[in-house]
Amino acid sequence: MPHPRKEKLPELNLSIGENISRIRKSRGLTQIELGELIGINQYQISDYEIGRLHLSDEMIIRFAKALKTSSDEILGLKDSEIEKPSLRLTKRLVKIETLSEADQKSLLKTIDMFLKAAEK
Structure with a gap:
């Protein structure tokens, strides 16, 4: 026992x-x-x-x-391996958040298309 x-x-x-x-x-x-x-x-x-x-x-x-x-x-046995975005990327994200909703949608569509093309 x-x-x-x-x-x-x-x-x-x-x-x-x-x-x-x-x-x-x-x-x-x-x-x-x-x-x-x-x-x-x-x-x-x-x-x-x-x-x-x-x-x-x-x-x-x-x-x-x-x-x-x-x-x-x-x-939960190991600390997170999640990488934080670079400061350069973070600053850009902050600027994107100041755009109008329509501009944000348009920009995100462009980014999504670029990422999808890069996967091929």
Whole structure:
């Protein structure tokens, strides 16, 4: 029979679902897009993120692969590997936010088309 631990385990800052949500958002993915990568629907992604569903070993691996991260980060065992945008990019984003909504939409469409073309 195992002996009880004398030391307390460290407390986790976020739940596993909160980690998934944070990483997903940092990757710029919607729940629908992540669901398509994993092969489940948006409602199930939501249920994992709010803790209604618990992750199996297979789902941890699927989430890690789809989010291009480690299972340790999803489980909260490893600090975030999320890169912060450069200061140069951040300054540009701040300027973009000052544009009218129509101009922002137009600019984002252009950026999206450029990124899509670069993926090919």
